[in-house]
Amino acid sequence: xxxxxxxxYESRPIESWGKMKEVRRNIMRDLWATKKRGDILYQGGYAxxxxxPAGLGNAGAFGWGxxxxxxxxxxxxxxxxxxxxxxxxxxxxxxxxxRVNFGSALVGIHNLARSGExxxxxxxxxxxxxxxxxxxxxxxxxxxxxxxxxxxxxxxxLTHDLASGIKYVVLQxxxxxxxxxxxxxxxxxxxxxxxxxKREWKTSILWSKLCExxxxxxxxxDYRLLNSLAALLVTSKHREGVPELMADLVAEDEVxxxxxxxxxxxxxxxxxxxxxPPYYYPPLLKIPRDYGGTFIxxxxxxxxxxxWELHEDFSWTxxxxxxxxxxxxxxxxxxLRALAELYLTYGRMFLQNLQFYKGDEAIxxxxxxxxxxxxFHLDRGCKGGAAGNVKNRTELQQAGIPTMCYxxxxxxxxxxxxxxxxxxxxxxxxxxxxxxxxxAKDGPDEKDD
Amino acid sequence: MPxxxxxxxxxxxxxxxxxxxxHAYAKEWKxxxxxxAMGYMCTYVAEEVxxxxxxxxxxxxxxxxxxxxxxxxxxxxxxxxxxxxxxQGLLGRYNYLDGITETHTCSHIRQAYDSWQKFVPIxxxxxxxxxxxxxxxxxKDMFLIELNQLKKALEDWTGKPITDAKLDKATRAYNxxxxxxxxxxxxxxxxxxxxxxxxxxxxxxxxxxxxxxEHSVLLRQALAEIKQxxxxxxxxxxxxxxxxxxxxxxxxxxxESFDAQVVIDEQCTGTRYFWNKVxxxxxxxxxxxxxxxxxxxCPMKDLQEVRxxxxxxxxxxxxxxxxxxxxxxxxxxDPHEYDLPIIRRTLEEAGIPTLTLERxxxxxxxxFKTRIGAFxxxxxxxxx
Numbered sequence: 001x002x003x004x005x006x007x008x009y010e011s012r013p014i015e016s017w018g019k020m021k022e023v024r025r026n027i028m029r030d031l032w033a034t035k036k037r038g039d040i041l042y043q044g045g046y047a048x049x050x051x052x053p054a055g056l057g058n059a060g061a062f063g064w065g066x067x068x069x070x071x072x073x074x075x076x077x078x079x080x081x082x083x084x085x086x087x088x089x090x091x092x093x094x095x096x097x098x099r100v101n102f103g104s105a106l107v108g109i110h111n112l113a114r115s116g117e118x119x120x121x122x123x124x125x126x127x128x129x130x131x132x133x134x135x136x137x138x139x140x141x142x143x144x145x146x147x148x149x150x151x152x153x154x155x156x157x158l159t160h161d162l163a164s165g166i167k168y169v170v171l172q173x174x175x176x177x178x179x180x181x182x183x184x185x186x187x188x189x190x191x192x193x194x195x196x197x198k199r200e201w202k203t204s205i206l207w208s209k210l211c212e213x214x215x216x217x218x219x220x221x222d223y224r225l226l227n228s229l230a231a232l233l234v235t236s237k238h239r240e241g242v243p244e245l246m247a248d249l250v251a252e253d254e255v256x257x258x259x260x261x262x263x264x265x266x267x268x269x270x271x272x273x274x275x276x277p278p279y280y281y282p283p284l285l286k287i288p289r290d291y292g293g294t295f296i297x298x299x300x301x302x303x304x305x306x307x308w309e310l311h312e313d314f315s316w317t318x319x320x321x322x323x324x325x326x327x328x329x330x331x332x333x334x335x336l337r338a339l340a341e342l343y344l345t346y347g348r349m350f351l352q353n354l355q356f357y358k359g360d361e362a363i364x365x366x367x368x369x370x371x372x373x374x375x376f377h378l379d380r381g382c383k384g385g386a387a388g389n390v391k392n393r394t395e396l397q398q399a400g401i402p403t404m405c406y407x408x409x410x411x412x413x414x415x416x417x418x419x420x421x422x423x424x425x426x427x428x429x430x431x432x433x434x435x436x437x438x439x440a441k442d443g444p445d446e447k448d449d
Numbered sequence: 450m451p452x453x454x455x456x457x458x459x460x461x462x463x464x465x466x467x468x469x470x471x472h473a474y475a476k477e478w479k480x481x482x483x484x485x486a487m488g489y490m491c492t493y494v495a496e497e498v499x500x501x502x503x504x505x506x507x508x509x510x511x512x513x514x515x516x517x518x519x520x521x522x523x524x525x526x527x528x529x530x531x532x533x534x535x536x537q538g539l540l541g542r543y544n545y546l547d548g549i550t551e552t553h554t555c556s557h558i559r560q561a562y563d564s565w566q567k568f569v570p571i572x573x574x575x576x577x578x579x580x581x582x583x584x585x586x587x588x589k590d591m592f593l594i595e596l597n598q599l600k601k602a603l604e605d606w607t608g609k610p611i612t613d614a615k616l617d618k619a620t621r622a623y624n625x626x627x628x629x630x631x632x633x634x635x636x637x638x639x640x641x642x643x644x645x646x647x648x649x650x651x652x653x654x655x656x657x658x659x660x661x662x663e664h665s666v667l668l669r670q671a672l673a674e675i676k677q678x679x680x681x682x683x684x685x686x687x688x689x690x691x692x693x694x695x696x697x698x699x700x701x702x703x704x705e706s707f708d709a710q711v712v713i714d715e716q717c718t719g720t721r722y723f724w725n726k727v728x729x730x731x732x733x734x735x736x737x738x739x740x741x742x743x744x745x746x747c748p749m750k751d752l753q754e755v756r757x758x759x760x761x762x763x764x765x766x767x768x769x770x771x772x773x774x775x776x777x778x779x780x781x782x783d784p785h786e787y788d789l790p791i792i793r794r795t796l797e798e799a800g801i802p803t804l805t806l807e808r809x810x811x812x813x814x815x816x817f818k819t820r821i822g823a824f825x826x827x828x829x830x831x832x833x
Contacts, residue, residue, distance in 0.1 A: 089790030091807075093526060094783045128581050131555055131783045134752055139787070141754065148754040152582040154591060155553055160578065161594060168580075168591040175587065353556065354576075355563040380526050383783055387556045390524045391564060 005292070005437050007265030009218045014225065016248045023241045024232050032113045034060030040184055041119055043144065044126035044137035047304065048343050048350070049151065051238040051335075052176060053125075054196030055188040062121060063235040064136055065101030067109050068411075072279035075413040080107055082412045095132035096381025096411040102139055111144075121146055123183055125176065127343075129153040129350045130384030147183045149176055153343070155353050158310075162345065169340040170333075177332070190332040196238035197335040201307065201322050201342055203237040206246035208306035208318040213253045214296050215369050218262030220253045223273055223295035224285050225263065233305040266292030269434055270370055273298045274362070274392075275377030275385045276410035281418060287425045291434040295375075299358075299365040300385060303348035310348065314360035315368055319346040355388040359395035366401045373402040373432055375425065381409035404428040460671035461648055467655035468698065474658050475507050476545050485547040485607070490534055490562060491554040492717045493579045493750070495596055497727065497737050499550070500661065501611045501619035502603040508657035509534050509543060509565075510696055513810045516540070522564040523557075528781045529810045530694045531557035538569040548573030548606065550599070553581070555749050555784050575602045582752040583742040592738045600734065616733040624726040626661040629668035631724070633675070637712045638769055641681045646690070646711025647701045653719050654696070685710045686828055687770055691762060691792060692716050692777035693747075693785045700812045704775060707825045713769040715762050716777070721745045748784035758788060759795040766801055773828045775821070776805040802828055 014020075034041045040059040045052070053059040065071075071078050081103030086092050088106060090099055104110040111119045124141035125148065128134035134150035141148030151172045154165040181188045207229075213220055229249075236242055255261075269288065273295045277285055285295050302308075307319035322329055327338045343350055352358050366374055376393050379386045393403045406424055409415035458466075467474055475486045486505045489496070496506040511533025518539045519532040537543055538561075549571050551562035566574040578595045580588035600611050630653060636643050644652075652671065656664045686709040690701070695716040704711060714720055725744050730736035751757050765771070774796050778785045793803050804824040806817060 089793060091778070091783075091786035091789070093781050094786040098787075128752060131749065132787070134581075135748075135784075135787045138752065138754075138756075142791070150582050150585075150752040152580050152585060152588070152752070154578050154580070156578055157576055160598060164591060164594040165578075168587055171587045172585060175585075353559075355556075355560060356576075378524050378526070383527065383556050386524055386526075387560055388563065390520070391522045391560075394521050 005266070009260060009262035009265050009267060011262045011265040014221065014249070014252060016245065016252050017225075019248060020229065020232070020245055023245045026241070027232065027236050027239060028066070030058070031060045031062075031066060032115070032119070034058075035117075035119055040186065041121045043121040043124040043140040043146070044134075045235060046126055046133065047234045048127050048129070048153075048347070049173070049200075049339050050235055051193060051196035051200045051339060052173060053180060054238055055177065055190060055193040056180060056184060056186050057189070057192065060119075061235040062111070064097055065104050065110055067104050067112075068101060069231055071100060071104060072411065075280040078280050078411060078413050082414070092412075093380065095130075095136070095383065096409050098132050098136040098139065099381070100411045101136070102143070105140070105143055120144060123147045123149070123180070125149040125151070127151045127153050129155065129353055132384070147179075149179050151176060153350050155350065156344075157354060157356055165344055166337065166340045169344060170336045173336040173339065174332075190335070193332060194329055194335045197329050197339050198322075199240070199243050200238040201329070201338060202243040203233065203246050204305060204307035204342060204346075205319055205321060206243060206250050207233065208302070208308055209250045210246065210253060211297060211302040211306060212318050213250070213257055216257040217270070217370060218260060218264070218267040219270065219294060219296040220256035220261060220263060222263035222285075223277070223297055223301065224282070226297055226301060227277065230305070237305070262294075263296075264289055264292075264294040266437055267294050269293035269372045269429070269432055271295050272366060272369065272371045272374045273377065274300055274374060274389060275379045276300070276382060277377065278408050278413070278416050279410055280413045281416060284421065284425070287422060288429060290436050291426075291429040292437050293429055293432075293434060296369060296371070299362050300349075300352075302365065303352060306348065307342055307346040308348050309346065310361075313364065314357055315364040316348065316361070353384060353387065355391075358388045359392040362392045362396055363399045363401065366396060366399075371401065373404070373428065375428070376403060376405040377410070378405050378407045379410050380407065380415045381412050385410075402428075402432060460667045460674055461651070463667055464648070464651040464655040464671070467658055468651050471510075471658045472542065472545065475505060478505055478660060479545060486545060487573075488543055488546040488549040489551060490558050491552055492722045493552045493554060493741055493747075494550060494577070495552075495599065495737050495741055497616065497619045497623050498596060498600055498611065498734070499603065500622065501615040502607050503609065503615075504548070504603065504607065505660055507543070507546065509537060509549075510657065510694070511810055512537060512542070513697060515811070519564075522568065523560050526781055527560060528557045528693075528779050530696070530779050530782070531561040533810045534558070535561040535564055538565045546571065548575075550575045550577065552577045552579040554579070554747075555782075557782070573602075573606045575599055579741065579750075581750055583746055583750045584753045584757065588742055589735070589738055592742065593732075593735055596734045596738055613733050616737070620727045620729070620733065620737065622661040622665070626656060626665045626668065627723040627726050629665055629672070630656070633668065633672060634713070634720070636675060640687070640770065641684055642710060642712055643675050643678055643681070646688075646705055646714070647698055649711070649714075650698050650701050650718060653722060654698075656723070686825065687712045687772045689762070689766060689769065689771040689774045690714045690716060690719075690777055691774055693779050693782050694718060695777045697808070697812050699814070700777065700806075700808070700817070703812070703814060703817060704821055707821060708829070709773075709825055711775075713765050713771060715745065715758070715765065717747060720765070721747060748788040751788065756788070756791065759792055762792060763795060763799060766796070766799065771801060773824065774801055774803045775824075776803055778805065778807050780807055780809050802831065
């Protein structure tokens, strides 16, 4: 069933997007030039506490894999990488981010620069909050034969002594810094750490502000645009230029909200997408567009890079700044304390691993962001992200919020039955009373991804 | 009239009986003692603290039967064991429990615990954070704080203080039990060993549901009974099983139905559960904390640059003169999947052939029989 209609909202591209691409490109260029500069290169350092190696200078971060975006643009390559990991003995049902990135090493592209040079990391490290995260760094440490360090993140319920958890993480960070100095034989400069932590905090708050602006009807951005920032945020929240970019995006979004400029000209239905999307299949996030629907974000996406204050009813508001919270960032110790607080007290990503509150938070996010429905990705490749999802789905349904689930994988195309999933999402949209709109093709350009 | 003599039940039959009818013991224990029973799922739960509170720790395990009650709670790509555990709660099979507790372990078991404490009516629940990097110098202080919280929660719940004397008594009971299990395991170094792998599994698993003091009585009886056994002369292939919960005695029985014997294991229904003891310290909880940090780690807890598990496994391979290893992994069990390639490589580089079996809660007997049979033929050919 289709219907023709006139778009109720104005839509236009994000003006700062060009700058975003430039910042992203510069960071990638910078990464591949790490060794030429004589700087340290590390594997890991993904999505949290990324400031820690900053005291070593302009260290380059591989994250989990610098080729991830290229692999996701090429589903056939994604298949090859996954299969290479499986041939090396990893189960096809374990963390796909580990499989695809480790597989990229096995097929020879993980550390291969465009110049043809191969970059050898100096060490591997990561925080450990799900089963896979530091284990991935451990795998790479063994592969590249470099030292390895894990920082264990305590997953504590709200009833526990959070101060002890903060202290535990801070002490491990101190150990990590001493370890880095020892293995790299470089002086660690606290003033660089201080500046990096300030930027990591700032970026996190600005991310939350950007997400909070999504509460507006119509939403100024959609899931795809927000998620396009992930490549920057997972490894580079602490780098110069990133908080500045985020500030520009927030400022532009505020104007868009004021002027009711929409991401999608039709916003008859606001949807949340829970779990990472199948990165190799971008059309999925565009399906609602044809029905006048918009994926405006998701609890996991908002949580992943943000700094949020959690309230008693499990709703979130953007966190205050470290200064306002009484967390001055002046020296090594205060910087590490502020960094631990950012992820243990104000980050909603790690603590979701406990699952206790995930359902309550999902309901509050759906209500706070005025969502008409929630689409859950039962991600076979991310146990942490999908944990509790079927239970949360029931909890949302009981709270009167329509939901649907689809099975897939964020990075393994073999796990997604595309046609079936498209059919299911379309059926869900129709169950919400929507019909296909003939003219709804004038959203942000595809190249904006 | 002849006086009727009571036929004493063999300890080995009793172990098997406890495993087969696992709920009967705890129910009877509660009636007999008037005490409370506390369920837990992961062997990183510090049972000594619960025992010191006068509460019987009871391990929640699956029943290895097909079930359809967990779909609204846990997505089907999480390990079948965690779903099986939750199913037991949803089906009311552990409804004699007065409380439930869990420690920080994999996201699979944490989901089972989360849904249990929310959807299965229960009087008490408490979660304890257990550090993931157990060899970190910072882990002990963190864990100790959490154990103190567990102790306080138990005291509040039972209304009785957990004194040092009670902790000492509990620690002694657990250490004695562990020492006896080690003593019997040591006998398996003999060729041929005087007990089968199946018997060893029943012996360890029965301790999950029994009061440790009473289980130790059975272990002493079992030791005495072993001495009465006629010496064996049949030498069989010596195997090690390695894996996660591996809670299926039928699988061990199947392996041993060939010309082979499981002489040692590395699994949480075996050595990982009991291998090391609490070394007494002035601070009782600190001593208990150290025991759990020092125990043979599961993959969730092995986060050092030099992995602990491969060395621990190789040490047992040498001690027990292992000739082949069966790596048993549960479908969807990520932590074990991450370690498996490294462990397999370590064993094979040391000349120990391996067979990897991926199982669900139900062992596919026909398939496995063929694969195990082929593995045995290969091993025998290698040895000849």
